[in-house]
Amino acid sequence: MDPFERIWQLHRLFTGRRTVLTAQDLRQQLRCSRATLNRSLAFLRDALGAPLIHDRELGGYRYETGSRFELPGMWFSAEELAALLLLDEILGRQPLGMLAEILGPFRSRLEALAQQRGVGVPQWRARLRLLRMAARPAGDCFPIVAGALAQRRRLRIQYHARHDDQLSTRTVSPQRLTLYRDNWYLDGWCHARCDLRTFALDRIIAAEALDETALDIAEDRLDRTLATSYGIYAGEPTATAVLSFSPRAARWVAAETWHPQQQDQSHQDGSLIRRLPYHRSEELVMDLMRHGPDVQVLEPAELREAVLQRLRAALDAHAATARRPPPVPTDTGSSGEPVGG
Numbered sequence: 001m002d003p004f005e006r007i008w009q010l011h012r013l014f015t016g017r018r019t020v021l022t023a024q025d026l027r028q029q030l031r032c033s034r035a036t037l038n039r040s041l042a043f044l045r046d047a048l049g050a051p052l053i054h055d056r057e058l059g060g061y062r063y064e065t066g067s068r069f070e071l072p073g074m075w076f077s078a079e080e081l082a083a084l085l086l087l088d089e090i091l092g093r094q095p096l097g098m099l100a101e102i103l104g105p106f107r108s109r110l111e112a113l114a115q116q117r118g119v120g121v122p123q124w125r126a127r128l129r130l131l132r133m134a135a136r137p138a139g140d141c142f143p144i145v146a147g148a149l150a151q152r153r154r155l156r157i158q159y160h161a162r163h164d165d166q167l168s169t170r171t172v173s174p175q176r177l178t179l180y181r182d183n184w185y186l187d188g189w190c191h192a193r194c195d196l197r198t199f200a201l202d203r204i205i206a207a208e209a210l211d212e213t214a215l216d217i218a219e220d221r222l223d224r225t226l227a228t229s230y231g232i233y234a235g236e237p238t239a240t241a242v243l244s245f246s247p248r249a250a251r252w253v254a255a256e257t258w259h260p261q262q263q264d265q266s267h268q269d270g271s272l273i274r275r276l277p278y279h280r281s282e283e284l285v286m287d288l289m290r291h292g293p294d295v296q297v298l299e300p301a302e303l304r305e306a307v308l309q310r311l312r313a314a315l316d317a318h319a320a321t322a323r324r325p326p327p328v329p330t331d332t333g334s335s336g337e338p339v340g341g
Contacts, residue, residue, distance in 0.1 A: 006030055006040050007048070011071055014052065020060025135182035136200075141207035145186055148209040149174040152216070155188070158206040159199055167205070172197075173214035175222055180232050187226050189215050196225050198232060229279035230259055231287075237277030241284060242299040245272040249294035258287075273298075281306050289314075 009030055013021060021029075027037050041061065045052040051067035054060075063069065141157070148155045155172045172188035175196070179185075184201040196217065229237045245253050247270030254264065259276040266272055278284050285306050288295050297304035 003040070003043075006032065006036075007044055008071070010040055010044055011050065011069075014050075014061070014063045015069075017062060018065070020055050020058045020062045022060040026061065133182070136202040138184045139202045139204055141204045142184065142201055144207040144209060145174060145201065145204065146177065148207075148214070149177060149186075151209070152214045154191075154210040154212045154214050156208045156210055157199070157204050160203050160205050162200070162203060168192075170199075171210070172199070173216075175217055177201075178232075185232060187222065189217055191215075196222070198226065228261070228277065230276055231278070231280075231283035233280040233283060235279035238279050239300050239303070240275055240277050241297065241303055243274045243276075243288070244296045244298055245274065245291070246294040247271050249291050253291075278303075285310055 013029060023037060030037065041052065044050045050069050051064040052061060053064055055062060145155065155174055157170050157172055158167060159170055160167050171191040175187045175189060177184060178187055186199045186201060188197060188199065190197040224236060229235055250270055250272035254272055262274055262276040264272060264274050281303050288307055289310060297307055
């Protein structure tokens with residue numbers, strides 16, 4: 001253990017502790033000699049000003065009762081430094097690069113500390129791979145939305161809905177931001193609909209923070225309306241899906257959390273029955289389709305029929321493509337343009 005780590009560990013052991021630690025206890029915790037322990041204790045007390053005392057009556061060391069002390073500067077364990085470096089790199093690769101810019105001065109100090117401590121490997125940034133499947137940009141309005149949320153102000157937004165391709169103007173009291181499947185959403189009270197709604201941030205075309213105070217919705221109501229059904233769709237659950245996964249699919253699905261209230265039942269053959277509440281079936285149907293023949297909808301009949309309709313439509317589309325004659329290659333000249341009339 002290097003000196004930085006040893007001092008950090010000592011401070012962590014003493015902080016918030018009411019009983020003493022003997023020299024033997026400390027040596028066992030730090031795995032060091034008596035001389036090394038004495039040097040570390042002296043440095044912590046004399047150089048860093050820690051309120052460290054030796055309680056002769058109890059035969060050990062402790063911080064003075066009621067004292068508050070923090071190590072100056074940035075003191076992290078090797079594991080924390082490595083985690084912070086990774087988090088900083090992740091922030092830098094996100095579309096919201098403003099966070100990475102704000103943390104720029106912090107990053108240089110963090111990397112200097114990591115170099116002193118020997119944390120990481122050469123070219124460690126190239127060894128971090130981030131796959132953001134189906135992620136959409138958060139959009140230019142993210143800072144405005146986040147600012148209104150923090151300041152509890154209403155928003156006027158121009159929203160281009162995907163489901164009907166319509167553009168509308170809404171006044172919204174922002175409640176919270178949700179990061180779901182690598183995409184950002186705004187949960188808010190829509191004053192036009194007089195109800196809670198979820199808005200995809202990438203579909204907010206324009207946003208303006210208003211001077212009016214945002215309406216606050218109780219947290220339990222937010223959770224009941226927005227967080228109890230399957231997926232991103234709002235609404236309290238109206239049905240329970242009962243799904244049967246084959247042994248092959250169960251090896252993956254059993255380790256996945258699809259819903260906080262899901263109930264799983266494993267069978268001896270390795271198959272899995274999962275029950276979960278939902279309100280709207282669109283997202284659930286899409287997730288079921290990716291498992292193909294490895295999942296069956298046992299209940300309710302409406303959900304099973306919705307899956308069947310999607311499967312039939314997909315089969316018809318592929319069959320129609322298979323019946324079409326293959327396209328005739330077009331001869332092109334040196335310019336790349338089609339030859340002929």
